[in-house]
Amino acid sequence: xxxxxxxxxxxxxxxxxxxxxxxxxxxxxxxxxxxxxxxxxxxxxxxxxxxxxxxxxxxxxxxxxxxxxxxxxxxxxxxxxxxxxxxxxxxxxxxxxxxx
Amino acid sequence: xxxxxxxxxxxxxxxxxxxxxxxxxxxxxxxxxxxxxxxxxxxxxxxxxxxxxxxxxxxxxxxxxxxxxxxxxxxxxxxxxxxxxxxxxxxxxxxxxxxxxxxxxxxxxxxxxxxxxxxxxxxxxxxxxxxxxxxxxxxxxxxxxxxxxxxxxxxxxxxxxxxxxxxxxxxxxxxxxxxxxxxxxxxxxxxxxxxxxxxxxxxxxxxxxxxxxxxxxxxxxxxxxxxxxxxxxxxxxxxxxxxxxxxxxxxx
Numbered sequence: 407x408x409x410x411x412x413x414x415x416x417x418x419x420x421x422x423x424x425x426x427x428x429x430x431x432x433x434x435x436x437x438x439x440x441x442x443x444x445x446x447x448x449x450x451x452x453x454x455x456x457x458x459x460x461x462x463x464x465x466x467x468x469x470x471x472x473x474x475x476x477x478x479x480x481x482x483x484x485x486x487x488x489x490x491x492x493x494x495x496x497x498x499x500x501x502x503x504x505x506x
Numbered sequence: 507x508x509x510x511x512x513x514x515x516x517x518x519x520x521x522x523x524x525x526x527x528x529x530x531x532x533x534x535x536x537x538x539x540x541x542x543x544x545x546x547x548x549x550x551x552x553x554x555x556x557x558x559x560x561x562x563x564x565x566x567x568x569x570x571x572x573x574x575x576x577x578x579x580x581x582x583x584x585x586x587x588x589x590x591x592x593x594x595x596x597x598x599x600x601x602x603x604x605x606x607x608x609x610x611x612x613x614x615x616x617x618x619x620x621x622x623x624x625x626x627x628x629x630x631x632x633x634x635x636x637x638x639x640x641x642x643x644x645x646x647x648x649x650x651x652x653x654x655x656x657x658x659x660x661x662x663x664x665x666x667x668x669x670x671x672x673x674x675x676x677x678x679x680x681x682x683x684x685x686x687x688x689x690x691x692x693x694x695x696x697x698x699x700x701x702x703x704x705x706x707x708x709x710x711x712x713x714x715x716x717x718x719x720x721x722x723x724x725x726x727x728x729x730x731x732x733x734x735x736x737x738x739x740x741x742x743x744x745x746x747x748x749x750x751x752x753x754x755x756x757x758x
Contacts, residue, residue, distance in 0.1 A: 407742040407743075411742065428598055429596040429601065440594065441721045444602055459545070476592050490581065494744050
């Protein structure tokens, strides 16, 4: 990977952080709740008599447990991606060494 | 394309299942229960998904059989969808949070059908363990996130490639468009299920677009950028795998 690519990647990642952090800096009292929650409100506004006919198979005790499970989801993914890139990067390195 | 006996069986079963679900949907629509999506809609979207899932399973089987080398990459694409769809990111448009889909990159690399299967795994995980999404709405969610979005990414990438746009840029734009389109489809699905009394389906769709699609615009940009970054890394470190699946373009 050459220097130009490294800088490009770093700049791109910074832009991502910027896009994600920018709304938090805006003066507003929004709590940035989920868009799905807003949709529920919208459904109720359109059709006030509506009741959900099915419930989630599990009832999470609270926000902490939910964040644990979301975290777990990200961890599972990150482990696989990390393993993959670790393998790929090391392969490239040792192939080059073997060629020399 | 030649199909083996097992593959033909799988496709037939999926189409038959899809057809019978479709019939059940018409029957069920007579007494619509109340819910996020009426039962008929749930069954209908489920029915639409089945053939794509069968197509995806066959595609995965072929990759495993013929492109052994690329299986690691395929697993990484599934993992990428896992990570991205766990990240709830605040959005300046809409002042609410949503998450990217992560299904575009895999679609560009391996073709959209594969993502139907990888995407439904993510959605099942979220529906069963996280109480996010739902089992009754699994069909509708699978269609938007694991089928419609990936197909848009796949198509957009093919188009951009033809226009000689550079590969990482094409990947980025294709993934951003697929992400955005996923939530456009979600808005359409909800609009059809909950038509507004005043403006009908159109007004409802506009309402839900305002919630989902607008919120999603910055997140789609983030997903596009991240996908391009991962692609740049793959270009540096996974050349043999990219060559294996025909994704290696020598940089001129």
